[in-house]
Amino acid sequence: MFEARRVPTKLLLQLLVTLLTIPYLFPLVVMVQGSLSGEGWGNYRAVLEVGAIGTFFKSSVIISAATIVITLTLTMLASFGFSKLRIRNKEVFFWMILAALTLPEVVLLTPLFATTLAIGVYDTYWAVILPLAALQIPFTVLIARRFVDGVPDALFDAARIDGASTWIAFRSIVLPMTRPIAAAIVVLTLIGSWNSYLLPLVLIQDPAQQTVTLLPQFFVSQFSNDQTKVLASAVITAIPEIIAYLCLQGLFERGLSAGAIK
Template sequence: MLEARTRLGRLGLQALVTVLVIPFLIPLIAMIQGSLQGIGWRNYLVVLSLPQLPLFFRNSLIIAGLTILLVYLCTMLASFGFAKLHIHGKEFFFWLLLAALTLPEIVLVTPLFVTASVTNIYNTYWAVVLPLAALQIPFAVLLTRTFIAGIPDALVEAARIDGASTFQAFKHVVLPLTRPIAAAIIVLTLVGTWNSYLLPLLFLQDASSQVVTQVPSFYQGQYNDDQTKILASAVITGIPGIVAYLCLQRQFERGLSAGAVK
């Protein structure tokens, strides 16, 4: 890890980090201050007393859990194939997968709606889980492929010599070494899925299947616009992502640093 060796260098580095953090810190402070206006902490009590809130949290947890599981399995298998297996044309398929990163979510809404209607998964969890997973997988594969490529080929070859199949070598040799990048994938996927607003809004029409990002809509309408409750619900919604990052912080940072460079 690089570090400044002189006092002036450390001060300069600290000043640079502070300047970079300020644009992200100001909106967060403004959101918390806004949520405490009016009746103060009771704004949070009002949001927490919402009868539908536990159901919305459950729906978000189910969608996030299924998406994380799907992204993890597909990413690990695809990254192992791209990094360690001799597959004809794998570079073409890898760059084709990365091309999906250029597609914004809003462009895919119409074809996703048609696909969900034709396959009869509209208004089910899968109508949200499958698109969210597909949007997360390309970037996850980009990071994980580089990480797995850094694992010595000798370990895989040794397992093959001992009689292990390709899948067994992947399961018992490669997969245990990918915990840092797995933590990064879990956190990134959780944050992206938990904060998703557009796809659940369009594909989950039943009130019983809504997610936590829909909670602010209870305090905003034609004759109601309670910004304090909206900001309080936004703070409550963001807590799970913060907790997940804090729990996996060390592994997350190791995974990103190892997956970013070869």
């Protein structure tokens, strides 16, 4: 790893990092500052007094947790298969999965709507969980495969000599050694599923199953547009993601950096 040793170089790098951070930090500062305008903390009180906020958070937790479990399970299995197993034409299948990255969510709305109706899951949590997981998996497989490539083949050879099956090798070697990339996948999937707005709006009509992304709608109507409470809703909605990132920060950064260079 490169390291800056001279003081002028360190100061220059610190200045560069600060300048690169400002465009991302500025909207967050404006959001928090705007949420405290007008009634101040009363804006947060008004948001917390919305009767459906508990239901919204419960739905978001269910959808996000299920999406994370499905995405993480399938990603780790697929990355292990693409990286370490001998599968005919596996590179073809891998590039077919990556081709899904080119499809924006908006283009898929009509096919997803028709599919959820056909299989009978429309207006349920599964109508959002399954598409969200499917949209996350191509990217997570891409970064996880690069990480699994870095696991030495000698470990798997030794496991085979000891009589371990493919499943035992996966469980005993791959899973413990890929915790950093698993943490990165959890954080990225949580952000994608927790912030999803379009899919819950289109595929769920039951108000009791709506997510927190629809919380600001209580303060925007035909005759009112209270942006201070909308911003307060955004801050409250972002808190679980911030907590999750802080808890997994070390593993998340290690997973992304290792997956990028291996």
